[in-house]
Amino acid sequence: MSDAANQRRIEPEIHRDLRGELTYGNYLQLDTLLSCQNPVSSTGHHDEMLFIIQHQTTELWLKLLIHELEAAVASIAADDLSVAQKSLARVKHIQRQMFEQWAVLETLTPIEYARFRDDLGPASGFQSVQYRTVEFLLGNKNARMLDVFAHDRQAWESLRAVLEAPSLYDEFLRYLARHGHDVPAELLERDFSQPYQQHPELVPALKAIYENPGENWPEYETCEELVDIEESFQLWRFRHMKTVERIIGHKRGTGGSSGVDFLKAALDLTFFPELLTVRTEVGL
Ligand code: HEM
Numbered sequence: 001m002s003d004a005a006n007q008r009r010i011e012p013e014i015h016r017d018l019r020g021e022l023t024y025g026n027y028l029q030l031d032t033l034l035s036c037q038n039p040v041s042s043t044g045h046h047d048e049m050l051f052i053i054q055h056q057t058t059e060l061w062l063k064l065l066i067h068e069l070e071a072a073v074a075s076i077a078a079d080d081l082s083v084a085q086k087s088l089a090r091v092k093h094i095q096r097q098m099f100e101q102w103a104v105l106e107t108l109t110p111i112e113y114a115r116f117r118d119d120l121g122p123a124s125g126f127q128s129v130q131y132r133t134v135e136f137l138l139g140n141k142n143a144r145m146l147d148v149f150a151h152d153r154q155a156w157e158s159l160r161a162v163l164e165a166p167s168l169y170d171e172f173l174r175y176l177a178r179h180g181h182d183v184p185a186e187l188l189e190r191d192f193s194q195p196y197q198q199h200p201e202l203v204p205a206l207k208a209i210y211e212n213p214g215e216n217w218p219e220y221e222t223c224e225e226l227v228d229i230e231e232s233f234q235l236w237r238f239r240h241m242k243t244v245e246r247i248i249g250h251k252r253g254t255g256g257s258s259g260v261d262f263l264k265a266a267l268d269l270t271f272f273p274e275l276l277t278v279r280t281e282v283g284l
């Protein structure tokens with residue numbers, strides 16, 4: 001209840017003496033979290049705070065994305081597709097947040113960014129361990145991506161482990177084989193550190209699922225979840241590229257790449273190629 005002075009009454013039962021108790025700030029370690037926004041630009045530019053927080057929030061979402069994708073991979077390996085679908089549903093919502101978030105950074109103009117860009121040295125998102133972990137978990141394997149982590153043994157080893165492990169798609173194909181679908185044997189025990197290559201002989205198995213969804217409902221639903229996740233991932237890549245284009249045009253990247261053209265090349269990659277190919281085949 002609020003009084004006439006437009007002020008809410010503080011209920012007397014509300015805990016006010018919190019000495020020695022677990023509090024909001026302690027639980028979330030906010031002293032640590034909120035002491036990590038430190039501009040490197042020598043003269044302290046107003047807009048660098050936006051730049052830092054945009055990256056840090058993205059890294060937090062990436063942390064949850066990895067947590068959920070790893071859970072999904074483990075559930076599929078344990079033959080529990082329903083539990084995996086729960087994780088994948090959450091993955092999609094996180095991806096939506098990450099996509100929408102670009103709007104905040106898009107308020108940064110070329111001039112505002114140019115004021116502190118030089119202070120960033122060779123630092124670049126290309127060196128994000130968590131981003132690369134997500135790409136590997138989804139199946140975009142590329143051993144050369146480890147090179148930039150040569151200086152950081154822990155990051156290098158953690159990425160190497162994800163590179164060598166089956167991706168979400170690898171694990172799903174193994175599930176399909178265990179459940180009576182005709183998956184080519186060489187896809188089941190391949191060198192998982194190599195990029196996944198489209199295999200035409202997988203398509204008939206997927207076609208059978210897509211043409212009889214009622215009889216293959218869990219598999220069918222999971223296939224569609226994967227297609228959603230791939231599309232959302234591409235949307236993130238695309239919006240990153242468009243944000244970069246409007247802020248730095250065709251300047252080279254701080255990471256050393258050609259910039260926008262390098263980011264555009266990633267849009268040709270696909271995580272689950274046969275799930276797209278099957279669409280050309282169904283209904284024929
Ligand atoms: C002013 C804003 C931004 C600009 C101008 C920018 C620019 C670039 C450029 C040019 C690259 C290519 C590598 C290089 O040579 O540096 C790149 C890569 C990358 N950036 Fe950004 N970026 C921006 C914001 C962000 C944000 C907010 C994130 C979120 C974490 C991010 C994550 C990444 C990632 C993960 C890559 C590697 C992409 C890949 O390997 O395909 N960037 N960025």
Ligand SMILES: N[C@@H](CC(=O)c1ccccc1NC=O)C(=O)O
Pocket residue numbers: 055117120123124125126248252253254255
């Ligand atoms: N690659 C960007 C710099 C950049 O955006 C960045 C710099 C330091 C840490 C993260 C970054 N984000 C994405 O690349 C540029 O070329 O301007």
